[in-house]
Ligand SMILES: *[C@@H]1O[C@H](CO)[C@@H](O)[C@H](O)[C@H]1NC(C)=O
Ligand SMILES: *[C@@H]1O[C@H](CO)[C@@H](O)[C@H](O)[C@H]1NC(C)=O
Ligand SMILES: *[C@@H]1O[C@H](CO)[C@@H](O)[C@H](O)[C@H]1NC(C)=O
């Protein structure tokens with residue numbers, strides 16, 4: 001089992017992370033979940049209502065985003081969320097952008113895999129955030145009958161990259177924090193990394209430069225970074241399982257044929273022949289943010305197989321810190337862990353406006369220099385104290401897991 005090889009260095013651990021460590025050791029998901037955590041409205045409509053505000057929509061229209069239709073009114077008030085209400089409604093915390101999974105959408109509608117970001121937005125509103133700091137739009141059709149036709153297509157990826165850029169521009173925030181779920185994990189990873197996508201429907205596109213320098217925390221929940229075993233043998237059948245830009249996990253590895261589901265390969269090997277897009281993302285060395293976190297559950301009812309593909313935990317983002325749960329479903333790992341998600345992005349929660357440094361500050365009178373020095377001291381102190389909380393508590397890489 002891969003848990004056994006987790007590093008046990010836990011020197012600079014706060015009470016908070018003692019919870020997580022105990023959780024991983026005991027495989028106890030409920031340990032960490034406060035009873036005040038709002039429950040998802042499973043199987044019902046979202047209590048949070050969109051769509052994006054008129055203020056945001058007007059800004060989008062004035063800045064060349066009209067045809068992107070980020071409001072997604074096709075899904076009524078469940079198709080999108082976010083924006084300032086008016087000019088005096090300020091952004092006061094680092095904005096969070098959510099990326100939902102396949103056949104899901106911005107906010108909850110009745111269905112098994114359609115809870116959207118509702119429980120997360122409810123939680124963050126309760127924690128003092130406002131719509132000016134919480135953003136999501138729907139991609140795809142929300143039609144479960146069509147979910148197998150969705151891959152990381154150029155059109156969808158370019159749309160969500162534009163949404164990401166739009167939120168960055170609109171909020172003028174130094175940072176954004178990204179929370180992604182399921183297929184949204186690999187979507188958001190690629191949006192941050194930028195670069196080329198080969199689209200198996202023909203053609204290719206370039207998403208542009210990496211956005212890493214603008215992303216504080218990147219949280220990827222129950223993603224499929226090494227593909228999905230359910231896609232084994234189906235790379236030519238379902239677009240979602242595409243070997244180019246889908247979740248194909250590879251059909252063979254060394255002399256093992258169709259053994260994706262095995263947790264112990266008889267002939268050990270490291271799978272390198274899987275979805276080209278996923279392989280490239282796992283090897284390009286471009287980070288998804290200043291801090292990258294993977295959350296998953298060994299009881300994932302959608303990824304199945306204890307979230308293992310060819311012996312590796314497929315929800316693990318290379319280089320990330322990992323939090324592994326038990327007894328949570330694929331959706332609950334998003335819905336029931338909102339307080340942990342909040343803890344993870346706290347180091348980047350303070351809103352800083354992205355503006356050119358005023359000329360007077362640049363020139364530096366002695367009082368400005370003193371001020372600058374004090375600010376620097378404050379930042380260093382904050383970074384050091386943040387480090388002691390968020391040290392290498394759970395960091396490992398999959399070589400250690402294998
Ligand atoms: C998880 O579920 C199993 C089986 O129902 C149970 O034995 C175990 O105590 C549960 N663990 C937690 C942490 O709830
Ligand atoms: C997760 O949330 C669901 C729905 O509110 C609840 O039924 C379930 O008990 C929660 N799971 C855990 C492990 O807390
Ligand atoms: C802006 O929105 C806030 C919050 O909805 C409201 O309290 C305020 O009155 C509004 N200001 C104006 C000028 O409309």
Ligand SMILES: *[C@@H]1O[C@H](CO)[C@@H](O)[C@H](O)[C@H]1NC(C)=O
Pocket residue numbers: 110111112
């Ligand atoms: C949700 O899951 C239940 C249990 O597996 C199933 O009976 C039901 O048809 C599903 N609902 C939808 C909308 O797929």
Ligand SMILES: *[C@@H]1O[C@H](CO)[C@@H](O)[C@H](O)[C@H]1NC(C)=O
Pocket residue numbers: 142143144145
């Ligand atoms: C999916 O297909 C089933 C069976 O053909 C149909 O009853 C259902 O309405 C379809 N769902 C959607 C969202 O179109």
Ligand SMILES: *[C@@H]1O[C@H](CO)[C@@H](O)[C@H](O)[C@H]1NC(C)=O
Pocket residue numbers: 250251252273
């Ligand atoms: C990767 O797998 C495909 C399908 O199984 C196979 O045709 C191809 O030869 C493999 N490529 C390599 C480099 O092993």
